[in-house]
Amino acid sequence: MRIQVFRSFRTSMRLLAKKDYYSILGVPRSATESEIKKAYFNLAKQYHPDVNKSPDAKTKFAEINNAYETIGDPQKRQTYDSTGMTGDEQDQAKQAGFGDFGGFGGFNPFGGGFGGGSPFGGGGEGFSSFEDIFGEFEGIFGGKKTKKNLRGEDISVSMEISFLEAVQGAAKQFTISKNNTCGTCKGKKIKPGSSPTTCTTCGGRGHVHYQRGPMSIQVGCQKCGGSGTIIKDYCPTCRGSGIGATKVTETVNIPPGVNTGHTLRMAHKGHASENSGTPGDILIKVTVKEHPTFQRDGYDIISQVPITISQAALGATVEVETLQGKVQVKVSPGTNTGDTHRISNFGITHLPPHSSQKGSHIVKFVLSIPKKLSESQRKLFEMLAKEGA
Ligand SMILES: [Zn+2]
Numbered sequence: 001m002r003i004q005v006f007r008s009f010r011t012s013m014r015l016l017a018k019k020d021y022y023s024i025l026g027v028p029r030s031a032t033e034s035e036i037k038k039a040y041f042n043l044a045k046q047y048h049p050d051v052n053k054s055p056d057a058k059t060k061f062a063e064i065n066n067a068y069e070t071i072g073d074p075q076k077r078q079t080y081d082s083t084g085m086t087g088d089e090q091d092q093a094k095q096a097g098f099g100d101f102g103g104f105g106g107f108n109p110f111g112g113g114f115g116g117g118s119p120f121g122g123g124g125e126g127f128s129s130f131e132d133i134f135g136e137f138e139g140i141f142g143g144k145k146t147k148k149n150l151r152g153e154d155i156s157v158s159m160e161i162s163f164l165e166a167v168q169g170a171a172k173q174f175t176i177s178k179n180n181t182c183g184t185c186k187g188k189k190i191k192p193g194s195s196p197t198t199c200t201t202c203g204g205r206g207h208v209h210y211q212r213g214p215m216s217i218q219v220g221c222q223k224c225g226g227s228g229t230i231i232k233d234y235c236p237t238c239r240g241s242g243i244g245a246t247k248v249t250e251t252v253n254i255p256p257g258v259n260t261g262h263t264l265r266m267a268h269k270g271h272a273s274e275n276s277g278t279p280g281d282i283l284i285k286v287t288v289k290e291h292p293t294f295q296r297d298g299y300d301i302i303s304q305v306p307i308t309i310s311q312a313a314l315g316a317t318v319e320v321e322t323l324q325g326k327v328q329v330k331v332s333p334g335t336n337t338g339d340t341h342r343i344s345n346f347g348i349t350h351l352p353p354h355s356s357q358k359g360s361h362i363v364k365f366v367l368s369i370p371k372k373l374s375e376s377q378r379k380l381f382e383m384l385a386k387e388g389a
């Protein structure tokens with residue numbers, strides 16, 4: 001397929017005085033292809049009108065793009081070096097029947113053909129607007145254009161809770177700094193009282209058509225980013241981002257059964273989206289403090305219960321502290337250290353959706369040998385010893 005895509009800012013470009021493209025990109029005439037590309041991306045980042053709010057950023061940005069369209073393309077660069085013809089002029093010459101039509105490779109900022117990796121790396125975090133600019137290619141060939149950064153960012157929170165909060169559940173408050181819709185402009189990005197003007201490039205339609213022989217190509221308007229309007233006076237509070245940081249106190253309902261390492265998700269409570277999409281989530285990473293007597297094993301509680309020698313030998317009933325209060329537990333005659341007794345359903349409530357289930361409380365008996373004996377105790381033990389017990 002041979003299609004040449006014209007970019008909207010070329011129109012305005014033509015009015016600019018001709019400058020040397022090498023000096024615009026700040027590279028020597030001997031610069032390699034990759035040096036030119038690198039210089040271009042650095043400048044494009046610096047002067048992108050969404051990032052750079054200085055009044056001449058837009059012009060400078062267009063100038064940089066224009067220079068790169070010509071000398072970033074080896075063929076056009078060669079012609080430019082020898083004739084001084086800009087990329088536009090070369091294209092027009094070709095259209096008029098001079099030479100070969102450049103084909104798609106004529107201008108491709110991604111290098112190495114279609115679908116090459118984004119120069120801004122990894123999904124374009126923070127630079128979604130660059131994708132908008134370069135995304136026209138996707139728009140033509142990929143059918144529907146997808147915006148990756150519509151969703152707001154997630155907020156990660158670390159939270160330490162007590163053992164009992166974890167097993168019984170709790171409502172915990174925490175404060176975060178959150179990017180919300182800007183209070184001054186209500187997310188509209190424009191200075192209150194002023195109104196956006198209709199984009200002259202696309203006439204407010206948000207897209208432009210190019211006729212190439214029998215083909216009509218619809219391309220998203222770069223000047224207005226497809227919105228059809230141009231904002232001249234940006235909101236002074238958020239400087240045109242539409243979002244502002246605020247301290248927010250949130251309450252998370254910790255379900256019973258949570259354990260160290262679990263992450264709770266509060267859907268849509270994260271940062272607002274810059275592109276009026278869904279907010280991100282809050283992710284709460286939980287750490288549970290230890291308890292002085294209860295240990296946890298899955299959904300079971302384990303506690304050590306001391307018993308005397310006579311209780312162990314003769315059997316007895318002892319009182320055991322559980323999550324649900326004190327429970328009488330039978331000690332069988334002949335119990336030894338390490339012997340256990342399971343109290344079913346006195347353990348930890350399972351996490352949703354199994355909240356109706358509970359673990360067990362497991363009593364671990366520990367023989368408590370007296371450190372000091374009274375006179376009568378000593379006599380009794382001596383008698384036991386004679387009996388071989
Ligand atoms: Zn437009």
Ligand SMILES: [Zn+2]
Pocket residue numbers: 182183184185186187188189190235236237238239240241242243
């Ligand atoms: Zn604002």
